[in-house]
Amino acid sequence: xxxxxxxxxxxxxxxxxxxxxxxxxxxxxxxxxxxxxxxxxxxxxxxxxxxxxxxxxxxxxxxxxxxxxxxxxxxxxxxxxxxxxxxxxxxxxxxxxxxxxxxxxxxxxxxxxxxxxxxxxxxxxxxxxxxxxxxxxxxxxxxxxxxxxxxxxxxxxxxxxxxxxxxxxxxxxxxxxxxxxxxxxxxxxxxxxxxxxxxxxxxxxxxxxxxxxxxxxxxxxxxxxxx
Amino acid sequence: xxxxxxxxxxxxxxxxxxxxxxxxxxxxxxxxxxxxxxxxxxxxxxxxxxxxxxxxxxxxxxxxxxxxxxxxxxxxxxxxxxxxxxxxxxxxxxxxxxxxxx
Numbered sequence: 001x002x003x004x005x006x007x008x009x010x011x012x013x014x015x016x017x018x019x020x021x022x023x024x025x026x027x028x029x030x031x032x033x034x035x036x037x038x039x040x041x042x043x044x045x046x047x048x049x050x051x052x053x054x055x056x057x058x059x060x061x062x063x064x065x066x067x068x069x070x071x072x073x074x075x076x077x078x079x080x081x082x083x084x085x086x087x088x089x090x091x092x093x094x095x096x097x098x099x100x101x102x103x104x105x106x107x108x109x110x111x112x113x114x115x116x117x118x119x120x121x122x123x124x125x126x127x128x129x130x131x132x133x134x135x136x137x138x139x140x141x142x143x144x145x146x147x148x149x150x151x152x153x154x155x156x157x158x159x160x161x162x163x164x165x166x167x168x169x170x171x172x173x174x175x176x177x178x179x180x181x182x183x184x185x186x187x188x189x190x191x192x193x194x195x196x197x198x199x200x201x202x203x204x205x206x207x208x209x210x211x212x213x214x215x216x217x218x219x220x221x222x223x224x225x226x227x
Numbered sequence: 228x229x230x231x232x233x234x235x236x237x238x239x240x241x242x243x244x245x246x247x248x249x250x251x252x253x254x255x256x257x258x259x260x261x262x263x264x265x266x267x268x269x270x271x272x273x274x275x276x277x278x279x280x281x282x283x284x285x286x287x288x289x290x291x292x293x294x295x296x297x298x299x300x301x302x303x304x305x306x307x308x309x310x311x312x313x314x315x316x317x318x319x320x321x322x323x324x325x326x327x328x329x
Contacts, residue, residue: 011269026249026272029296033250034268078267086273090280217280 016097
């Protein structure tokens, strides 16, 4: 395995397949240009037989052989682990890509079935309406459970109905979603430890989705990222 | 010299002069700083991706000498951010110069 391949292997660790292809492509392109420049400078310096030290300082290869040029060009890329850390902060990791693909698959499956969309719309509406009715009749305990169920199913299914290409609207809806989540757990649980335990998986998913939103330009957002 | 945090600004400055590819941007920064600002070239591309995600730069591929290259160009948002960074840098460096008496 060449030095560059070793560097790339480390730099693309835990990145999604698509991100890794992108990194390999841009670093190889950079490497080839840097190596060509290094070799040209070395030849030029060798031809003139003067100013070797200057050429060495400028392009960091001087009259080095190909192997030396390769070593220095890869060294100029820096620590592959540092690059990997920086790449993981801006490109999708393998786990994020999997999460995004799963969410997109689910939304596509629902979006292609109008009867399922109608059902998903009917469930929270029915729960919320029944909850309001029970509250009016004085059955607060059951009304509270139904209200929690209605909010939970609304949050679960709303992503299907959020229009795409409306980032501003999506921002407002996401804020409403987070407020609804806090409200949901406040009414559903009384003990705080249980609330925190139940919030954790949701918070984890939300955190990952927020990270993915930062990594992708809005134009590339799939529907699942809008909510 | 460590110039942590200023790489995105230097990239925007390089791109404000001309549309360019990663290697050329790296060379420009090194040449224009006369080698004082040296950085690990592997960290240039994550910075470019971040700028692209933020809408500061746009990239496109083109074929040159039979090779596909990714070129980056600054956007209007990038120019505004660069102007803001320039003003902030002038303020900060001016203040530090006064304190250090240089």
